[in-house]
Amino acid sequence: MEMILLLVAMFAIMYFLMIRPQQKKMREDQEMRSQLSPGDRVLLTSGVFATVAHIGERQMIVELAPGVEVTVLKGNVARKVDVADEEFEFTDDSATQPAEQAQPQSDDALTAESFEAMLATEDEADEASDAKTAESPYEPWQRKDLPSFEAPKDDEPRPEGDK
Known part of the structure; x- marks a missing residue:
C-alpha cells in the first residue's frame, strides 16, 4: 500500500x-x-524580426523588409515585440534621415560609378572568355593526357598489396 x-x-x-x-x-x-493582427512586430524562432502582413489559420505572411514577404507557420512566432525591444529603427525611405544620423561612407564603399565600372570590366572579361571558348571548344571525350582507369585483365596477376 x-x-x-x-x-x-x-x-x-x-x-x-x-x-x-x-x-x-x-x-x-x-x-x-x-x-496577433496585421501590423504587429514579431520575433520569429529563427531570430528574425518581421511585421505581420496577413494571417491565416495555420500560416501567416510576414514582411521582413519593405517589399520582402515570406510565409511562415504561426508556430514559428516566438513572441510579439515591443518598440523598446528593437535596437534599430527602420524606415521605408533612407532619404528622410537627417544628415547628422546618416552613416559616413567608408573608403571601400561601392558607389554607383565604381559599380558600373566593375560591371563593364566583368562584361569585357566575359566577352574575352567567350571568344576563347569559341576558338577551342572543350570536348572532354577527346582528352588523352589523363591515365586510363581500366580494370585489370584476369590473366595478369595482381600485386600482393592490392587485395
Missing part, C-alpha cells in the same frame, strides 16, 4: 513541477498567436 501511495505522490510532484507549467506556457503562446 505504501508503494502505491509513493508512486501517486511522485506522479503528483512531477505533474505540478513539470507538466502543468509546460501546459500553461503552451496555452499562453497559443493565446499570444491568436491575438
Whole structure:
C-alpha cells in the first residue's frame, strides 16, 4: 500500500513541477498567436524580426523588409515585440534621415560609378572568355593526357598489396 501511495505522490510532484507549467506556457503562446493582427512586430524562432502582413489559420505572411514577404507557420512566432525591444529603427525611405544620423561612407564603399565600372570590366572579361571558348571548344571525350582507369585483365596477376 505504501508503494502505491509513493508512486501517486511522485506522479503528483512531477505533474505540478513539470507538466502543468509546460501546459500553461503552451496555452499562453497559443493565446499570444491568436491575438496577433496585421501590423504587429514579431520575433520569429529563427531570430528574425518581421511585421505581420496577413494571417491565416495555420500560416501567416510576414514582411521582413519593405517589399520582402515570406510565409511562415504561426508556430514559428516566438513572441510579439515591443518598440523598446528593437535596437534599430527602420524606415521605408533612407532619404528622410537627417544628415547628422546618416552613416559616413567608408573608403571601400561601392558607389554607383565604381559599380558600373566593375560591371563593364566583368562584361569585357566575359566577352574575352567567350571568344576563347569559341576558338577551342572543350570536348572532354577527346582528352588523352589523363591515365586510363581500366580494370585489370584476369590473366595478369595482381600485386600482393592490392587485395
